[in-house]
Amino acid sequence: MARALVTGNHAAAHALALAGEANHVARGTICGAYPITPQTEIIEFLRAFNFSKGRVVPVESEHSAMAVCIGAALAGARTFTASSSNGLAYMTENVFSAGYFRLPIVMVGVNRTLGPPWNIWVDQGDTLMMRDAAWLQFYCDSHQDLVDTVLLAFRVSEDPRVLLPALVAQDGFLLSHTQMAVDLPTLEQVAAFLPPCHVPHRINGQGKTIGGMTWPHDTEHHRHEIQLAMERVPAVLAEAVDEFVRVFGRRPAGVITTEQTEDAETILVACNTMARTAQRVVQERRARGERVGMVRAKLFRPFAREVYTTACGHAQRIGVLDRNHSPGSGGIFWQEIALSLRCRPEVLVQDYLVGLGGGDVTPEMIHEIVDDLQGRTTASPPVWKELPVA
């Protein structure tokens, strides 16, 4: 383990590269690579990395970057890529293919607002758009969390009980282009944590057609299998976290992390860097004697409803901070949390749209949200935090 000052992009790329290099004992590693701001540094880092049994293929589009990963995974290699925003949108068709093919591909998504209007700053709408693609989705709040989560993602994805791709998201620029000190694992540690990649349905010379046509009933069966695999993820993730502790001597976040939720009356739910800001606000409110807590959502797909419901404990008011917007509905995390808490109809679940398109989310804004939440008797349609009040 080496302590190093790295950007979020380099932290993620480092973990991807070590995971790939660790698979030289098996069928090697392949990355389909196409740049897009703010993900570009990841691809640059990987192209410069000297894999002993691996190749980073510079393709002509994100669509093909994922296609290369699909072909390589079907040939049995460990595979990964990275993307952002409109690149991810362009990749979408093959993102779904990878999920429905049950291939353990890992992708780092550097969150950036989908255009138009063109905007390079953070917004989780790009990766959340992929929520139905049969991918696991992890949202990271720090550089260390990125390193750890990329490794966890490979471990859970490649687990024979899961066999689904995983997306590891970080905030564009806020994490991707800032530096923090992290513990970078050694190759030996990564190899001890990640067994050689084995894709059981890889092509092996047999005359079988993978991904061909099915009749309606078989298709339903296929989707049901994916649902069952998703439902196994929280348990498999918990095992992986324990194993991570054994190998790296550090406990990474699993499904969620909480801040003083046990006795909280009011709880904020947030992901990525916003969760760090919310955590600070919660600590300040606690210092004033207010029973406020926070849940940081890390695993978004599958959405482990019971974990969230339990974490929200006895709170009467839940405020969900969404840096994303589903037009005609509201924030996407809010939809999930509200659905999780439908068993407790007396709880007020309010959606706050904050920092859309990369706007700063300051502690003051979150204090205002807590004030608003505490004064509420009913929930309203999503509150647009930065729009002037009419």
Place this chain on the structure above:
Amino acid sequence: MTTLAPLDQDACGHILRPGNTNCAGCGMSIGLQWLQQALGEVRPTMCIPACCGIVAAGAFPTSAYGVPTLATTFASAAAVATGVSAVRRLNDEDALTMVWAGDGGTYDIGLATISAAAERNEDVLYFCYDNEIYGNTGGQRSSATPQGVKTSTTPQGKTEQKKDIMEILVAHRIPYAATLSVAHREDFLRKVRTAHRLRGFRFLLMLSPCPTGWKSEPAESVELIRIATQCGVYALYEVFDGRRYRINARPDGTPLERYMSTQRRYRTDLLDLDLLTALVNEKWAYLEALERAFPARVEDGER
């Protein structure tokens, strides 16, 4: 001179098993069987995008393909094949990775992907069966559809010329590009074997009769391709390293009309045959000049 497999191996080739769903008289079926004969014991992995070629596999859990076959998204076959072939190279496996695609996936939606794989010179044998139509969706225009052809999206006849995909691929200077005909078996098998022997990106193009879309008689499919080569509308040639040309058969003066009137897809009433004949002649003058200036070497194809 290569010795070729005898014809009695036709019936049960293991790339395409009996019981597939191709229409009677489909050029693709012949292509797959001849591919089998040319490759013998070699078991290619087939990457097939959306097209009649993947529908031919039939529905899960059966498969008309007796070799590993991956169904890819429409635009992705060359990139998926890149992934497969890259892993094989990492593992020192000498296996053949193929794309089997129609004209839609090749001339249109997949073109950028193919161009990129060709530019990287991936170790992939790309086979396009060109039926000059979106056969799988019932017959719409593609950029491979010739001028004057009625399709469901060009009911008055297509006004634009067919895209010259060979010259596009040749411009990438790939090790090998060749056109194949289901009416010229020896030539077909030899070219597949040449492509198999070479490494890097190889492109094989086959004009594929499609009785459904061409409104032709299934029994006449092979004859139609013979006429196409005789009247010069379809040229049989091969190009090595994107530079050295070899013409394999020349037109014999058969009029274009003979080809067009054997199918009911051409708006013959609207066609200017003199103009079209002039275009074919111009294309041949160009090809002949290329072959004269940049001839293939004797050893080309023998490597």
